[in-house]
Amino acid sequence: MTNNTILIVDDEAPVRDMLRVALEMADYRCIEAENAQEAHSMVIDEQPDLILLDWMLPDVSGIELARRLKRDELTSTLPIIMLTAKGEEDHKIKGLETGADDYITKPFSPRELVARLKAVLRRAGPSVPEEPLTAGELVLDPIGHRVTIHGQSVEMGPTEFRLLTFFLSHQERAYTRTQLLDHVWGGNVYVEERTVDVHIRRLRKALAVDGHDRFIQTVRGTGYRFSVQTAERV
Amino acid sequence: MTNNTILIVDDEAPVRDMLRVALEMADYRCIEAENAQEAHSMVIDEQPDLILLDWMLPDVSGIELARRLKRDELTSTLPIIMLTAKGEEDHKIKGLETGADDYITKPFSPRELVARLKAVLRRAGPSVPEEPLTAGELVLDPIGHRVTIHGQSVEMGPTEFRLLTFFLSHQERAYTRTQLLDHVWGGNVYVEERTVDVHIRRLRKALAVDGHDRFIQTVRGTGYRFSVQTAERV
DNA sequence: CATTGACGTGACAAATATATGACAGTTTCG
DNA sequence: CGAAACTGTCATATATTTGTCACGTCAATG
Known part of the structure; x- marks a missing residue:
């Protein structure tokens, strides 16, 4: 059991559903938000282990949310994977500059998603605290x-x-x-x-x-x- | 059965795979890390008998990790073999100065790898502790x-x-x-x-x-x- | 102060996890 | 070649954990 909590942030419900299915199959726990404001409070509230963040959001853009999270000391170590539509390659650059830990281009296979997610989580260090x-x-x-x-x-x-x-x-x-x-x-x-x-x-x-x-x-x-x-x- | 555990630290998965295949053929147990932080926690966690450490790592450079490990009393006796790309000969000097026990230039043959590894392990003395x-x-x-x-x-x-x-x-x-x-x-x-x-x-x-x-x-x-x-x- | 909803508690049976003794196939060694 | 020792696996005991109840207590409210 991985027991990691993933926060999915996307304004389109079908996309969220797809992500959730893929992640729950791989035994992750999922929580969802459909805009930046909701996402922010869920980060504080639920303390997820990783965020899957869509580039396009109705209110604040995903990139702006990522920037805020990385700036705030409490949340700066929280890994972020950006989701971006195909072809918008320049987003990759901007996204990684902002502090996203990885990015995935839509459409993507569930396997790829889970693989990258695992990699990012592993890189982020053990979720089991080592310190008493x-x-x-x-x-x-x-x-x-x-x-x-x-x-x-x-x-x-x-x-x-x-x-x-x-x-x-x-x-x-x-x-x-x-x-x-x-x-x-x-x-x-x-x-x-x-x-x-x-x-x-x-x-x-x-x-x-x-x-x-x-x-x-x-x-x-x-x-x-x-x-x-x-x-x-x- | 040698039963020695080797920690492979390299950010490129294909390189890790190659190393693992070569080492498992020679009956070593392999564990892998793709960055310095992960490597450090695996050292603590798994207590490998030797580290194969790539010069270039995404976060802290390999040389920096080597330096830290050699400085810490708990890990200072852990043998380190640095991997470095061809031609970067000056790395050899720096690497050995830092405390790496040997270095290998990429590309290398599996035979060479195993031979050097054996030599370093032998030099490091028996992995069996001498003290009660x-x-x-x-x-x-x-x-x-x-x-x-x-x-x-x-x-x-x-x-x-x-x-x-x-x-x-x-x-x-x-x-x-x-x-x-x-x-x-x-x-x-x-x-x-x-x-x-x-x-x-x-x-x-x-x-x-x-x-x-x-x-x-x-x-x-x-x-x-x-x-x-x-x-x-x- | 009686009422009401929320919380604390002990008991329990079912589900799980671990301990144990026996056993057969192997290896070791004289 | 045997006897003795070692291993890994089972099947079967034991022990612990877990989720629910039913009922007792408590705090707030009018």
Whole structure:
């Protein structure tokens, strides 16, 4: 399972569909946007691993979006593959100058698409973080696949481990159950929303110190948030 | 079986393919990277025995990568053979100055490649570590090909010995069954993944003290990890 | 303060993953 | 040539994980 999330940005629905089919066949998770504004908020929101960006967009041109993303420090490492119509060769130059990591000329074969995408993702470095993720006394070592609190090893199931990994790289931010299902379980599984509650509980239990968990907060009406609770409330 | 792992670093896929074919014919295991960043993480990740490094790379130049590897204590003994295009003779000087152990001018014959590679590997000394590998009371003496716990000799089969050798030099890190097959069995053998379980069991049995093994942990959903279990949980 | 919707919890059966013992084909070595 | 040791694979135990429920609790609201 690659488990990489690809953001498809194109204003034509049929094109998006084609891309999605090809990518899901290759086991990527897809999310879609049809204009630059929507795309931008999805980048912030969903943190995809790569963007497939059409040259022509209704509002801001694709190239402009690429430029903005590459300029912003938070998103500058996000790989971008530009899609461009056949014959517009000069776009290639401009696109690569702007910071696109690759470009693909329409029409293209699914195989070519996936091959280039793989190459770009590989070049971008491992999506599995090598550095330990931390939150206060909590440390998750991705290499050793191990979680410790105060150096004490903590046991949990694989799903809890993935959930915690996600939370640790997205702290201080509230997620709905649906978002968590998407990110931690993977987009296309059908699971009850309440299942998230149960896994949250299991994770809380695992992370509990003195019977109380200081890491996961319930956001009523919304979902959950991970953040280190520093001081006790009075 | 040489069982040596060679890391090929070149941005041109055809060149990599040619090298791989030549090397696999000579019974080396090959892994590939197409840029410096990828190469660096593969060095850490896969611990190859030698690097074939192209002079020209898209991101950091090959020479720069070589310099970094030679500077870092962990990787400074890793032999490097630089690949350089014909005629660029001054590269030879610079390359050898940087710490490359040999250089080969493109185009070259497969025979020449393998011959030089062998020479460099021989010069680099045995890939078998000379120093004993230890983990707590467990000591593996590579020279004497012997394992002891508390000075007590421990018997095990050749596969278990290789597995333990690998684990001892990669402690605290979780490996999938596939990775273990790659590293311990050698890349291109077809063996069932479950076979790993069986050898893990045999190794555990051999390392067991009082019927319990304190060295190998099962990482559910992933594989196994070697690490000395220090204290009991309450 | 009763109501209502949202969240927490323990239990469970089904699904998965891992451990184990046995076995047959090979290799090793005396 | 045999005996002993080693390997890879199974089939069969065991153990753990997972998604759902049903029911208890809690917080906000009028």
